Amino acid sequence: MATPILEIKALQKRFAGLVATNDLSLDVMAGETHAVIGPNGAGKTTLIAQLQGELSPDGGAIFFNGKNITREPAHRRAHLGIARSFQITSIFPQFTVLANVALAVQAQQGHSFRFFGSAWDDSELLGPAREAMDQIGIAHRADIYAEDLSHGERRQLELAMALAMKPQLLLLDEPMAGMGRQEGQRMTQVLANLKKHYAILLVEHDMDAVFALADRISVLVAGRTIATGSPEEIRNDPAVKAAYLGHGG
Amino acid sequence: MPETQPNAGNATGTLLRGAWPAIVCIALLALVPTLSAMFDNPFLIRLFTRVLIFAIVAVALNFVLGFGGLVSMMHAGLFGVGAYVVAILAVHDFDGAPLWIFPGTSNLAITIPLAIVVTALVALLSGAVSLRTSGAYFIMITLAFNQMLYYFFVALQKYGGEDGQQILASLSFAGFDITKRVTFYYVSLAVLVAVMLLFWRLVNSRFGIILRATAQNERRVVALGVSPLRYKLAAFVISGAITGLAGGLWAAGQQFVSPADLSWIRAADFVVMAVLGGMTRVWGAVLGAVVIVLLEALLPNYTQYWQMPFGLIVILIVVYLQGGLAGLFVRDRPTGAH
Amino acid sequence: MSASLFIEQMLNGIQFGVMLFLISAGLTLVFGIMNLINLAHGALFMLGAFLATAFIKWTNNYLLAAVLAMVITAFVGYVLELLVLRRFYSRSHLDQVLVTFGLILVFNDIVRLIWGVVPVQFRLPQAFAGSINLFGDVQYPTFRLLILAVGLLVALGLYYVVVHTRIGMWIRAGASNRPMASALGVDVGLIFSLVFAAGAALAGLAGLMTGSISSVQVGMGDPVLILALVVTVIGGIGSIRGAFVAALMIGIVDTFGRVLLPPALGSMVIFMLMAVILAWRPKGLFPVHA
Numbered sequence: 001m002a003t004p005i006l007e008i009k010a011l012q013k014r015f016a017g018l019v020a021t022n023d024l025s026l027d028v029m030a031g032e033t034h035a036v037i038g039p040n041g042a043g044k045t046t047l048i049a050q051l052q053g054e055l056s057p058d059g060g061a062i063f064f065n066g067k068n069i070t071r072e073p074a075h076r077r078a079h080l081g082i083a084r085s086f087q088i089t090s091i092f093p094q095f096t097v098l099a100n101v102a103l104a105v106q107a108q109q110g111h112s113f114r115f116f117g118s119a120w121d122d123s124e125l126l127g128p129a130r131e132a133m134d135q136i137g138i139a140h141r142a143d144i145y146a147e148d149l150s151h152g153e154r155r156q157l158e159l160a161m162a163l164a165m166k167p168q169l170l171l172l173d174e175p176m177a178g179m180g181r182q183e184g185q186r187m188t189q190v191l192a193n194l195k196k197h198y199a200i201l202l203v204e205h206d207m208d209a210v211f212a213l214a215d216r217i218s219v220l221v222a223g224r225t226i227a228t229g230s231p232e233e234i235r236n237d238p239a240v241k242a243a244y245l246g247h248g249g
Numbered sequence: 250m251p252e253t254q255p256n257a258g259n260a261t262g263t264l265l266r267g268a269w270p271a272i273v274c275i276a277l278l279a280l281v282p283t284l285s286a287m288f289d290n291p292f293l294i295r296l297f298t299r300v301l302i303f304a305i306v307a308v309a310l311n312f313v314l315g316f317g318g319l320v321s322m323m324h325a326g327l328f329g330v331g332a333y334v335v336a337i338l339a340v341h342d343f344d345g346a347p348l349w350i351f352p353g354t355s356n357l358a359i360t361i362p363l364a365i366v367v368t369a370l371v372a373l374l375s376g377a378v379s380l381r382t383s384g385a386y387f388i389m390i391t392l393a394f395n396q397m398l399y400y401f402f403v404a405l406q407k408y409g410g411e412d413g414q415q416i417l418a419s420l421s422f423a424g425f426d427i428t429k430r431v432t433f434y435y436v437s438l439a440v441l442v443a444v445m446l447l448f449w450r451l452v453n454s455r456f457g458i459i460l461r462a463t464a465q466n467e468r469r470v471v472a473l474g475v476s477p478l479r480y481k482l483a484a485f486v487i488s489g490a491i492t493g494l495a496g497g498l499w500a501a502g503q504q505f506v507s508p509a510d511l512s513w514i515r516a517a518d519f520v521v522m523a524v525l526g527g528m529t530r531v532w533g534a535v536l537g538a539v540v541i542v543l544l545e546a547l548l549p550n551y552t553q554y555w556q557m558p559f560g561l562i563v564i565l566i567v568v569y570l571q572g573g574l575a576g577l578f579v580r581d582r583p584t585g586a587h
Numbered sequence: 588m589s590a591s592l593f594i595e596q597m598l599n600g601i602q603f604g605v606m607l608f609l610i611s612a613g614l615t616l617v618f619g620i621m622n623l624i625n626l627a628h629g630a631l632f633m634l635g636a637f638l639a640t641a642f643i644k645w646t647n648n649y650l651l652a653a654v655l656a657m658v659i660t661a662f663v664g665y666v667l668e669l670l671v672l673r674r675f676y677s678r679s680h681l682d683q684v685l686v687t688f689g690l691i692l693v694f695n696d697i698v699r700l701i702w703g704v705v706p707v708q709f710r711l712p713q714a715f716a717g718s719i720n721l722f723g724d725v726q727y728p729t730f731r732l733l734i735l736a737v738g739l740l741v742a743l744g745l746y747y748v749v750v751h752t753r754i755g756m757w758i759r760a761g762a763s764n765r766p767m768a769s770a771l772g773v774d775v776g777l778i779f780s781l782v783f784a785a786g787a788a789l790a791g792l793a794g795l796m797t798g799s800i801s802s803v804q805v806g807m808g809d810p811v812l813i814l815a816l817v818v819t820v821i822g823g824i825g826s827i828r829g830a831f832v833a834a835l836m837i838g839i840v841d842t843f844g845r846v847l848l849p850p851a852l853g854s855m856v857i858f859m860l861m862a863v864i865l866a867w868r869p870k871g872l873f874p875v876h877a
Contacts (some may be wrong), residue, residue, distance in 0.1 A: 052472060078474025090469045092462050103462050106455055107473035112480070122455075165473060219553040320681045324606045378862045381869045383623055385680050385824065389816040390865065396813045397858035404850035513813065517688045524685060554700055560692030563673075567678075 005030045005169055005199045006051070009140060012059035013046055013223075020046040021057065022223035028169065033200040038220035045237045047220070048173045051201070052084040053077045062171070078107070083167035086235045087203075088173045089154040091153055093147035097138060097157055100146050101129040104164035132164040136190055152183035159190070169199045176206045188212055211235075219243070262441050270578040271532030274539070276437055282431045294430050300542045301437040302499050307522035307534035309491035312448050314520065315456065315528030317484050318464030322516045323375065323391040326398035327489045329511030330371050331364035331496025333402060335505040338363070343418035352475070358423035361497040368493020369486050371398070375425050376485035380478060392513060399511040413507025420501050433502055440498065441535070444491055449531045451487070460484050518545075525566050527573025536574040588847070591725045596842055599723075600729060604838020605738035609793035610811060611830045612745055613786020619759040619825020619875055621676050621779055626687035627667070627810030628790055630694035634658045635791025636798030636807065637698055640707050649712050656795055657788045664787020665780060673779070691809070699805050706804035709795075734796045737869040741792065741830065748825045758782060763825070763875050814841075817861050823871030832872060836860070 004027040013021035020043045036044055049055040050210040051062060053074030060068045069077055074151045092100050102125040106112055109124070119125060138156045141149065146157060155175055162170055175191065176184045188209045194200065195213060204210050210217065211231045218228040219240050227237045234240055282319065285293040293414050306328055313319040338360045341353025354360060379390040408414045427436050451457045463470045463477040470477050500506045509515075518541060526537025543560065547553035570576075614628050635656050642652035671690070674684050678705075715730040749755040757773045761782075769775045797811070818837055822829025836858050844856035864872065 012280040054468070054472070056338070073476070074471045075474050078472060084472050086469075086472075090466060092465045092469065094465055095462070099458075102337045103458060104473050106458065107470070107475045112455040112459045112475065113483070115457075116454055117448050118450075118453045119458050120453060161473070190465075289660060314681075320684065322684070375862075381866060385622075385867070386865075388680055388819060389820045390661065390683060390861070392813060393817045393820070393858055393861055396810070397855050400854035401851055404854045406850070435713050514810070517684070520681075521685060521688075524681070556692040556695045558695035560689040560696070563689035563692070564686050567682050567689070 003030060003066075004028060004063075005032075006043045006201065007063040008051070008060070009063070010060040011047070011050065011062070013043075013050060013055065013057050013226050017092045018115050021050065021060075022226055024060070024168050024220075026218055026225060026228070028199050030199055030213075033202060033213050034196045035202045035204060035214035035217045036220055037204065037207070039209055041222040043223040044220055045173055045196075046223075047082060048171050048201070048203060051171055052082060052189055078165060081166070081168035081240060082171065083162040083163045083165040084171040085144070085155075085158045085173060085175060087177055089151075089158055091154060091161070096145055096162075097133070097149070098126065098129055098142040099159055101160050101164045102126055102130055104161040105132075108165045118171050128166075129164055130162045134184075135163055135194070136160040137138065137186075152179050152187070152237050155179065155183075155187065156190070160196075163194070167198065169201065170194070172202045172204070173200075173202060174204055176204060176209055184209065266437045268532060270575065271535060274532070274535055275438070275442060279435075282434055286321050291430065294434055296546055298430075298434050298437055298502055298543070299546075300539050301441050301520065302495050302502065303384070303519070303542055304490050304538035305437075305441050305495040306519050307526065307538045308441070308448055308488070308531060309488045310442055310519050310525070311523040311528055311531070311534040312451065313484050313488045314442060314523050314529075315480075315533075316464065317460045317481060318435075319380075319485065320388045320520065321391045321485070322388055322513065322518060322520065323395035324492050325399070325516035326395040326511050327368050327372055327492040327494040328499065328515075328519075329398060329402060330506070331368045331493030331505070332500040332510055333408070333414075333496075334364040334367050334493070335360045335420075335463055335497045335500040336416050337408055339416045339418040339500075340408060340414060343416075353418075355418040355420045356357060357420055357497070357501055361422075361494060361501075362494045364497035365490045368496065369490035372486045372492075372510045373482070373488025376482050376489070378575060380481050380485065392516070395511065395513050395516045399508055399513070402410070402508045410509065411508060413505060413509070416504040416506075424537065426551040428504070428508065437498055437502070440494070444494075445531055445535070447491075452531060454558070456480065457484070459563065462568070521566070525573055526568065527575025528559075529572075530575045530579075533573050533575035540574070546562075589750040591722075592846075594725050595727060596846055597839065598731070598735065600839035600842035601785060601835065602735040602738065602838070604835035604844060605735060605742055605844055606608060606793045606796050606840055606855060607811075607814055607818050608742050608831050608834035609789045609823070611815040611834055612742075613783075613789050614815050615819040615822065615825055615827065615830045616749075616758065616782050617823040618819065619763075620758065620782055621672075623672060624680055624683045624687065625672065627690040627694065628686060628687075628786070628815065629808030630647075630691050631660055631787045631808070632663055632794035632797075632811055633698060633719050633805070633808035634663060634694070635794030636709075636803045637702055637707065637794075638771060638791070639798060640709050641797035653795055660791030660794075661784040661788035663692060664790075665784040667787075668780060668783040672783075684764045685764070695805050702805075704805060708820075708831055709799045709803055711799065722875060724735055728800075733846070734799065738793075741789070745789070746827060746831060754781075759827075776840060817857060821861055821864050821871055823873040823875055825875035826871070826873040829871055829873030829875075 006028040008024060008026045009022050010199065011024040024047065037043055041082055045190045046055065053072060057070065059198045061068055064080055064082065069080065106119065126196050130139060133142065136156050136159050138153060141153060149157060159175060176187055179187060184206060191213055202213065214231055216228060217234045218225045219232055219234065223244050226243055227234060228238050254418055281297045282294055285291060291354065307326055310321060310324045313321055314494030337348065338353045339355045341348045342355045346474060375394045379387050380388060403411050426432055426451045453459065459470065459475055463480060467477055522537035522541045523534045526535065543579060589740050610632055614625065617623055617625050637657035638659055639652050642655045643649060646652055647715060711730050718726045718728045719732060721727050732862055737752055749758055757778055760767065760771065760773065761775065761778055814837065818833045822833035840860055841857045844853040
């Protein structure tokens with residue numbers, strides 16, 4: 001039987017009286033793409049932030065490869081192999097695309113207390129950076145400033161940076177957000193490719209993409225999972241239909 | 250010296266492109282002693298020694314300000330610490346009385362490195378507290394630390410208190426007399442050029458890139474697996490150490506130190522120099538230092554109330570000169586990639 | 588330290604603290620609500636002191652002079668906000684620091700132009716010129732006691748307005764959540780002007796109080812400004828309660844530090860206090876923004 005790479009047990013998070021994560025349990029198997037869907041405000045981004053370490057949960061535990069990481073700071077989790085792409089694009093606008101990705105490579109390689117030698121022509125950084133860019137298909141934009149990219153390209157850059165961290169688990173927070181139909185389809189293809197190499201926790205509103213990519217789907221409502229199962233099971237689950245898909249979804 | 254980013258090929262081929270204003274500026278500064286002799290005007294060389302030393306501080310400050318996004322209002326305080334280290338040791342050398350158990354010395358080969366180390370320690374302690382906060386808190390706390398250092402030296406009656414301390418011992422650098430006007434000028438110029446090269450290497454190193462990335466998007470840097478605090482602190486200490494070096498030079502050049510060297514007005518002046526010069530380039534701050542020091546020297550010739558036009562100029566700079574002076578000369582972005 | 592000296596120093600400390608609160612109140616509210624670092628706040632403090640001395644000479648009526656000085660300082664603050672500072676709310680803190688630094692230089696020279704560089708003497712009213720017996724053997728200057736009482740009264744009044752009235756509620760709403768406040772229908776522009784003018788008036792009052800017991804001179808606002816920043820940071824930016832607690836703390840610690848410690852240490856003790864508090868709570872004692 002496959003072992004879970006990520007295990008979430010009874011996670012709790014409250015904001016000033018509002019329950020954002022409510023006794024949530026979930027796991028992601030090695031090599032699996034597990035999608036989390038749910039209406040706005042269900043607590044999906046809050047969940048991702050707790051997994052990445054930006055927010056710290058009020059209760060429950062998170063295990064990564066069997067190790068309890070609930071209290072590990074965000075930067076250490078990144079080194080363990082958890083990479084997040086942000087819902088609202090988070091890049092370095094004044095660096096070129098290549099520099100953005102090279103920075104992710106550099107961060108992955110350990111400490112950066114190297115004071116001399118130009119990082120800009122360091123093949124240890126640029127090689128892996130170009131590889132990650134090739135995987136996502138943004139290599140042709142290497143020398144463009146990140147602030148000059150189109151929205152779709154920024155989303156791709158986001159992903160390339162996540163890959164450059166050589167992760168075992170990708171936390172993707174709405175990778176298709178704000179994309180046009182064509183861009184979205186291209187991104188679905190990119191993700192279908194990545195799916196072969198990484199375990200993925202995917203939060204996404206685009207149901208076509210979710211049903212095309214996910215091995216399993218969990219439905220999140222008001223901070224808790226109301227159903228987990230294969231795409232087929234979820235499609236036919238009456239509770240899910242009532243709570244979520246039924247409302248014109 | 251452009252702050253480069255990776256490009257298709259040669260980073261080194263574009264090394265000096267865009268840096269011509271800096272090169273011209275350094276070349277002009279190198280001519281000052283000659284001009285001073287030609288016009289028989291020793292004031293000129295004094296004035297420009299001031300320019301050089303303040304430029305060192307402005308370049309060091311801009312490393313944390315322009316590249317690290319940290320608005321430090323305590324660089325005058327750090328400058329003063331370096332200056333007082335050199336002065337106090339020289340006073341003890343002159344009096345023959347030891348400072349606690351250490352004998353005083355007028356040898357700059359010892360006192361300048363000491364000035365660097367002591368200032369770095371002060372920067373380490375104050376940075377460790379102030380960098381726990383960010384944004385406006387950081388500005389206010391560094392300003393408070395600047396004032397703390399100011400009051401500390403005002404209270405040191407033994408070294409002149411508010412009136413300051415004259416250095417009567419004759420200073421030397423391991424036996425060489427470098428305090429003669431012209432020699433000292435060229436030494437200061439050499440130090441400035443070395444400091445510019447140092448920071449240019451730093452901003453393009455792996456370390457510098459983490460610093461610049463943190464200034465742009467700290468949250469993302471953390472998500473990439475980097476804890477930024479250590480890098481910010483290291484940058485603050487390096488910047489402080491170089492500022493201490495400038496302070497040591499200042500004491501040696503003036504043969505006088507006083508709490509006025511640490512005033513918060515001067516701390517703000519340093520920030521104005523960096524901003525006016527243009528924060529995205531290492532050499533911008535040199536232009537800022539030239540303009541500000543010259544303004545402060547020349548305006549009082551026209552009016553007793555020179556601070557008013559100076560203040561208005563500062564306001565106009567903020568409103569109208571977003572890219573700084575460097576942006577006027579070099580319009581492309583801070584990169585050699587084009 | 589004898590009991591009488593202790594009482595005397597404690598009164599001095601409280602009086603200094605109350606004065607610091609008056610100048611910090613405007614600073615912390617302006618920062619909390621408009622997100623503006625206003626270094627020129629110290630210039631308004633100085634202006635209040637100069638205006639008060641001038642009006643005393645002119646009217647020979649202390650109450651009238653104080654009121655006039657405060658009103659005019661408030662008006663100057665109002666105009667400053669409207670013409671200059673309003674444009675900088677959305678700019679970076681760095682830009683705000685530089686612009687208000689430039690304003691300080693301008694203000695200093697204007698005051699120098701009008702009143703000259705020699706410190707101006709503040710004439711004390713005859714009725715309050717002597718000293719008074721407290722607790723048997725403590726001699727305390729009557730005028731200092733008066734400004735302590737006035738300062739404390741104004742501080743408590745301000746605290747009441749901010750914490751217990753409707754306009755105070757708007758101000759606090761603005762300090763903790765600006766978009767929310769404007770969504771609730773609060774006229775944010777009006778609140779900005781009001782807070783700025785009131786902050787200026789209080790700074791002016793603090794200035795004339797300080798001027799009456801030390802001397803009135805150009806640049807007198809600068810060191811006080813930095814202490815007010817320390818108070819603001821310790822109290823938590825935007826918090827009136829924090830400013831009040833921190834101001835009294837700084838006033839008392841500074842006063843006793845200067846009496847009890849060697850000078851080099853005594854002058855640094857409040858900054859060390861700040862460092863310790865911030866190492867413990869980086870957002871100050873009473874953080875407003877969660």
